[in-house]
Amino acid sequence: MKCPYCGSENILCNAVIDLHSGCGPLYRKGPVSLVSEWGVDFCLDCGTAVRFFVRGDLDRKWVTK
Numbered sequence: 001m002k003c004p005y006c007g008s009e010n011i012l013c014n015a016v017i018d019l020h021s022g023c024g025p026l027y028r029k030g031p032v033s034l035v036s037e038w039g040v041d042f043c044l045d046c047g048t049a050v051r052f053f054v055r056g057d058l059d060r061k062w063v064t065k
Contacts, residue, residue, distance in 0.1 A: 001013070001050060003043035003045065003046060003048050004048070005048040006043060006045055006046040008045040008046065011042065011044065011050055012042055012044050013041045014041065015040050015041070016037065016038070016039060016040075016055070017038040017039070017040055025038075025054055025062060025063075026062070026063035027060035027062050028060075028061040028062075028063060029060075029061075036054050036055070036060070037055040037056055038053070038055065039052070039054070039055045040052050
């Protein structure tokens with residue numbers, strides 16, 4: 001994988017974003033909304049986030065509104 005910004009191949013893959021930030025895709029579990037864990041691949045040379053993704057189970061009741 002190459003960084004689209006600087007062209008480097010020095011990419012850290014599968015880093016976890018801190019869940020305490022409160023950001024991320026929401027899903028419902030009963031009456032409660034929960035935040036799903038994010039992962040990110042980013043360039044170690046320029047800091048560009050190359051890819052964001054949801055970690056774990058994708059078969060959830062996602063909040064879309």
